[in-house]
Amino acid sequence: MTKDQRFGDQMVGDQRLEALLARLAQVVPAQALLTGDAIDPRYQEDRRDRASARPAFVLRPGSTAELAAAMAACHAFHQPLVVQGGRTGLSGAHRIRAGEAVLSLERMTSVEPVRPGATTVLAEAGAPLQRVQEAATEAGQMFGVDIGARGTATIGGNIATNAGGIRVLRYGMFRAQVAGLEVVLADGTILSALKDIAKDNSGYDLNQLFIGCEGTLGIVTRALLRLHPRPVVEANAFLALPSVEAALALLEQLRAEVGGVLSAFEIMLPGAYHGVTRHLGITPPLSTEAPVYVLAEIQAEACAAAAEEVFMTTLMAAIEEGLALDAVVSQSPREFLALWDMRDGCADFVRSLDHVASGDISVPTLRIADFLRDSQAALRQIDPETAFHVFGHMGDGNLHYVFQTPQKEAAMARLLELVAAYGGSVSAEHGIGVDKKPWLHLSRSPEQIATMRLLKAALDPRGILNRGRIFDMDFAAAPMQS
């Protein structure tokens, strides 16, 4: 017993690990199993720079069948695993704890060419989001979700976190893009629902369970993803506004005038705007000082080509009415992308700061102005020197609430209490993972959390998949002999 390696309340001996590795070597090829010095430090990478243990071993199957066989073995041996995609997650769910092995989808990266006339694309879970976006573009269509980490974040990770991003206003979150899924359960069972049909009410839609479950209920291996008609008109503008209330009024006007073609409405407070332009070494697109900046975008299909004109007219009217102080409209694809590069750069900018904390929160859109006022006052009561670098997806009420203070724990606790008081969510798009577990109860009721535990116990009774992510739960210890 003394030689045993401890994790959670289980004891797994060296002998058990050796026996499991021998079993795995029988069911997966050599390149799918890394042990000892062959384990690259990349599996311990963490975007938040928090300590990640060395994995017990790394599984990197090349197919669903290999993955299922490996899971059956891990299930038999009660071996806890952490599923990893691109490791760009911001809630620590992919971070390794002592005794855990890694299950990486890095060898399952294929994206099938889009068939003529098809409105879906089939991708393996380890494919980077950008590859799916490119496949859609090559087929003359568009993929609806875009996030700053597109080159590294994977389809499996996007589905497991129900990723949102900059165009949720128009296309919805990742859930809305999923037409079908193939999933492997903790015991190796394969659930395949990849029929390319728009309607299927034959019983429960099990796919929904796995979207946003942060890998706790099953491993996504393949996904059939919806495509959208490629917009023929794209335009964006960057505006300086006199207040958050004015930004909300502008959002309301744009919705009324251009309707569904409004594809993004992103906010930056001055700390984020000045910080990111300094960080990127670029000339700020507007020199006007303002308490709020907004990046708005439309994407329209051919039949909505007049949308660009309406967009411009609405923005001009906003300036005339004093809703906006200043605006710059992109005049070329280069300028269009430059505005988005600035917005994308916010994540790297805030990562470069000391004593920084970031809440990925949402509140009802109509309450954002009051929330910002109250929360800034509350955090300044804790530390009058608190600096705010808030930015985010204002169109769907989601703020990346970034602030700097040496008292960040107390400030974060206060911020999230306020989020709850405003009827918001402590995690709008990044998930709960490990880092946000203490705050889950502020967004979900005891009954909801109990139901989540029931689902976990039903689908992963030994608790081997991403154990301790989202919530903690007791599982029976592994027997000494498997």
Ligand SMILES: Cc1cc2nc3c(=O)[nH]c(=O)nc-3n(C[C@H](O)[C@H](O)[C@H](O)COP(=O)(O)OP(=O)(O)OC[C@H]3O[C@@H](n4cnc5c(N)ncnc54)[C@H](O)[C@@H]3O)c2cc1C
């Ligand atoms: C610069 C930057 C910008 C970002 N912008 C956004 C944004 O706008 N919107 C947004 O929502 N997020 C954003 N994120 C967060 C992150 O990119 C997303 O959460 C992304 O979906 C994670 O994908 P990943 O492949 O890196 O997953 P990982 O970080 O590897 O894992 C994330 C979670 O998914 C699980 N998982 C991974 N693959 C699978 C699988 N195949 N099956 C089951 N579970 C799996 C993991 O176990 C973990 O719980 C951003 C991150 C960065 C660094």
